[in-house]
Amino acid sequence: KAAGRGRYVFFAEHMDDSIRHRLDVERDLRAALAAGDEMRVLYQPLYSAQAGKITGAEALVRWHHPQKGLMAPSTFIPVAESTGLIEPLGEWVLEQACEAAVTLPLDSISVNVSAVQLRNTKFAERVFEILDLTGLEPSRLELEITETSFIESAATCQPNLDLLRKSGIRIALDDFGTGYSSFSHLCHFDIDRIKIDQSFVNAIDVREGGSAIIQAIVDLAKASGMQVTAEGVETSEQRSFLQKAGCNSLQGYLLSRPVPLEQLTGMLVRSKGI
Ligand code: C2E
Ligand code: CA
Ligand code: CA
Ligand code: CA
Secondary structure, eight states, X not given: OHHHHHHHHHHHHHSOXXXXXHHHHHHHHHXXXXXXXXXXXEEEEEEETTTOOEXXXXXXXXXXXXXXXXXXXXXXXXXXXXXXXXXXXXXXXXXXXXXXXXXXXXXXXXXXXXHHHHHSTTHHHHHHHHHHHHTOOGGGEEEEEEHHHHHHHHHHHHHHHHHHHHTTOEEEEEEETXXXXXXXXXXXXXXXXXXXXXXXXXXXXXXXXXXXXXXXXXXXXXXXXXXXXXXXXXXXXXXXXXXXXXXXXXXXXXXXXXXXXXXXXXXXXXXXXX
């Protein structure tokens, strides 16, 4: 035992910082999921581009680490994905979001799904169980999937996607434009919505031709029967361009940051006058 412990110390001291960080995150994340009180879900509203009404909200997970404080998803989602912890974490977020949406006057609730989850042949079944448990209509759930997960595992994900869509759940292609050969995916998969990545939205005011690219994306998506959401809207110039370009909905700090459920409820009560 002593030798083992000695070896561990030796290893730990010489371990690359990033590996140590990953192991720390994995251990703490496991504990957090077991304890169940360090994770929170924030909701960022989606606004209809024309009327400016809140039509939906995206669930975004937060981790309040007891020592490290608030951790951004970019610090722990990759670790969760490589350790399989994304499955319990993702299901927890989905259950929270569905439970919240049942009582909210929203058309739909959006939840991010990792490619790792989609590759599990039981994924669609788990989603249906959570819908049953919470009582949310499948048509009010939208799952956001990144392009890279389509490319990396199109064949393994397809049976899940077919089952999900058949039930009425909608599929959104997240971070659209950041993967390669994006446009070919529009033809190959049944997708209900694309979410234009914030890097394109940023390019509206900084890069010549940035707005032409967005217009082309919107036109193509709409011609293929898809809805279009622009994310990362930060300026009123961006908003007015995206409205004119024909986006269906907008999301971004200009309109609202991700907020706790109570705050979203308050915003909905005020905007609907109920
Ligand atoms: P995403 O799905 O692309 O989510 C949008 C991210 O952009 C969120 O960051 C959001 O807070 C941020 N954002 C929204 N509006 C603006 C804006 O106007 N300007 C800027 N600069 N940023 C804006 P967040 O919450 O840190 O999440 C980062 C990523 O982590 C998400 O990107 C998503 O890929 C992943 N993620 C978050 N929650 C979950 C989850 O429950 N499951 C999975 N699998 N991934 C999640
Ligand atoms: Ca998303
Ligand atoms: Ca996105
Ligand atoms: Ca993103």
